[in-house]
Amino acid sequence: MATLKEFEEALREHGMNMALALLERLRERDRATRTVKPARRLTGQKMTPELARAILDLHASTGMTQQEIAFKVGVNQGRVNEVIKRGKWLSDDPLAPEAVARDKALARMRGDPKPRKPARPAAKSATKRDKGASAPRRSGCQGQLVFGDL
Incomplete structure (x- = not known):
């Protein structure tokens, strides 16, 4: 399937000036009836x-x-x-x-460094976060050394 531009180029190559004029009139009619102007x-x-x-x-x-x-x-x-x-x-x-x-x-x-977060309603206590913060988790990372291990 050819594009409109390819069709127009083919008309020019064959010297079909009447068809080109008709195509231009159709374009003008389309521009005049658009409700939303492009760009x-x-x-x-x-x-x-x-x-x-x-x-x-x-x-x-x-x-x-x-x-x-x-x-x-x-x-x-x-x-x-x-x-x-x-x-x-x-x-x-x-x-x-x-x-x-x-x-x-x-x-x-x-340009604010960090936007302020709106206050969230208090839902549940943070006891699970506190438990995890007391001891470092080392499971699953056997290939990694911690500075205190040496």
């Missing part, structure tokens, strides 16, 4: 639950594609897909994986 980018917005709900509303109430919705609200198509298919960004939970990733990226952009 035009907006500054990305911060994803919020409100923006995620707006994306879901647009998806449910219109026949717009994900790319068109993304262009309209100012995010990329991948974010729109995450909201529609996986329900991401719909909660205000600061510990949600997408919120943590966003905060880390923002911290890197600001």
Whole structure:
């Protein structure tokens, strides 16, 4: 199967100027009827639950594609897909994986040495960690010497 570029080159080689003119008119018509202009980018917005709900509303109430919705609200198509298919960004939970990733990226952009982790609710005591910290584990590493062994 030939590509459009190969087809156009073949038309040129055979001197089919009328077909080339027709092809150019079809391209112009396609450019005029596009809803999303190529190579035009907006500054990305911060994803919020409100923006995620707006994306879901647009998806449910219109026949717009994900790319068109993304262009309209100012995010990329991948974010729109995450909201529609996986329900991401719909909660205000600061510990949600997408919120943590966003905060880390923002911290890197600001040049912070390490982003602060949000406080996690206390779940279980750390007795298992304390037991393991008292004695070094040497099982499974027979080929490695420790400085005190010599």
